[in-house]
Amino acid sequence: MKLAVFVSDFKLDVDTLDRLKADKLGIILVQNGVYHATLKENGAASSLLKKSATFYALKDDIETRGLGSAAVDGSVKTVSYGDIVDLIFNDYDKIAWL
């Protein structure tokens, strides 16, 4: 299964993401989820980024929060809304929103 998961919170209060298994896993960081890509809490990158997945972060939501591309972790690709549409239609079979 090719699964794309939207993460829209900074602090996750569910462990669903840890349980989801996929042959190809994409994690799309949107809304407050973009903080996973941009913040280093106490100097450490988000533990979410340790997962075996391809990471994307929505540029508009990064910039809305006063952050820029320079703040984005090297393991995360910055994407536009158009890019996300392409990911949904071309790269993943199923979509989940956490």
Place this chain on the structure above:
Amino acid sequence: MADIKLAFLIQRPPYKSENPKLGLTHAISYQTVEILLEDGETVTPTVCVVGEGVLGCVKDQKAMELYGITSTEMHVKSCLLVDLDVLVCKEDLARFGISEDMMPDAEDMGADKTIQVVPYAEIQKVIENANHVLFF
């Protein structure tokens, strides 16, 4: 003569929920309350930004350009413009790697006040001295 002290604690991230902006709006609106007060009575609000709330104290937020909504940054600047004390927790800023040069001021709007970065102990004192503490 009575002075009612209010502490507005902003503790949530700046977007997704309207909650933090609502707290700031309530703090700003203290001036309208004065018409309901007796002579000699005053209300003194203080905005305290803690936890993930400090993420709203980053300048150059593009909420208006990208989503057509007022930014949390603009709410913070409006607080400064109406001479509110805005205290931001030093420890939480350090936790999230936000330096003081990343924070906004409202000089362009003509505000005299600036954000005050203070240790949490100082925010604790504001809470203890407040007649009412409101969490957002």
